[in-house]
Amino acid sequence: MRRVAVGTIVIGLLVLGLKTAAWWLTGSSALYSDALETVVNVAASVIALIAIRFAARPADKNHPYGHEKAEFFAAVIEGVLIILAALSILQRAWTHLNSAAELEAPWTGLLLNVVATGFNGGWAALLGRAAKRYRSAALGADSRHLWSDVATSLAVVAGVAIAVWTGLLWLDPLLAAGVAAYVLWSGMDLMRESVGGLMDAAPAETVVTRIRETVGQHADGALEAHDLRMRHAGRQTFLEFHLVVPGDMRVAEAHAICDRVEAALKAEVEGLVITIHVEPEGKAKHSGVVVL
Ligand code: ZN
Ligand code: ZN
Numbered sequence: 001m002r003r004v005a006v007g008t009i010v011i012g013l014l015v016l017g018l019k020t021a022a023w024w025l026t027g028s029s030a031l032y033s034d035a036l037e038t039v040v041n042v043a044a045s046v047i048a049l050i051a052i053r054f055a056a057r058p059a060d061k062n063h064p065y066g067h068e069k070a071e072f073f074a075a076v077i078e079g080v081l082i083i084l085a086a087l088s089i090l091q092r093a094w095t096h097l098n099s100a101a102e103l104e105a106p107w108t109g110l111l112l113n114v115v116a117t118g119f120n121g122g123w124a125a126l127l128g129r130a131a132k133r134y135r136s137a138a139l140g141a142d143s144r145h146l147w148s149d150v151a152t153s154l155a156v157v158a159g160v161a162i163a164v165w166t167g168l169l170w171l172d173p174l175l176a177a178g179v180a181a182y183v184l185w186s187g188m189d190l191m192r193e194s195v196g197g198l199m200d201a202a203p204a205e206t207v208v209t210r211i212r213e214t215v216g217q218h219a220d221g222a223l224e225a226h227d228l229r230m231r232h233a234g235r236q237t238f239l240e241f242h243l244v245v246p247g248d249m250r251v252a253e254a255h256a257i258c259d260r261v262e263a264a265l266k267a268e269v270e271g272l273v274i275t276i277h278v279e280p281e282g283k284a285k286h287s288g289v290v291v292l
Helices: 002-028 029-055 068-099 106-134 135-167 169-200 204-219 251-268
Strands: 224-233 236-245 270-280
Touching: 002 029, 002 251, 029 068, 029 135, 068 135, 106 135, 106 236, 135 169, 169 251, 204 224, 204 236, 204 251, 204 270, 224 251, 236 251, 251 270
Parallel strands: 236 270
Antiparallel strands: 224 236
């Protein structure tokens, strides 16, 4: 995973070089803002790399639940950077709209930008697959950001090409503004998801259902389970619930039931950390109950 993050930074620097050259050759504002967005990409990748290193640390005295949430922080910071980039594109588009000028060497510049976009697209696809495999919020954020960058670049290239071809100079700042709106939206989306993680959002409904069913199927000897709560942090999912057993059941027997349920749950859901609170009958509830 660390190698993937370093690769993102290397590809980002390569793309940044190509896009800066494209801007420098043409003097186009649209190509300049595209290069600027790549600066955000590289900065975000560095933040993600630091977050991944930090998140991988095992639990310690100060952080007994582990450091996995560091990845959510990285995703939030990346969302902020995306929003700043979008605002900066909007500002440049506005300035450009008021002082449109002929471009120098437009086709060479566009070709350089297209090559850079090809690199970005290839790497974004690779990152998306890695994010799914490692269930990493930071890598997922990186991949989505890169895709939004590819979309930005394609719209910018199309806008500049049409503007040069038709002589309608106002076209390309207008397209850049449309792209900025899209980038802004993707940044908001990314932030909402990461904030959900920081706020201990419940896992997907399918996971919750699967866990309830597994508890129901493996707790023979117990009477019911209630107050089931779950939250997830990176690759870890924390689960806790109350298990009601007959009041005269021996502790060793109740503990054996807990061990059986825990083993079944861990086989069902990867990265599960389980706490079970055992109660004597009479403490049974009538809501949120898993029937055994
Ligand atoms: Zn209870
Ligand atoms: Zn135990």
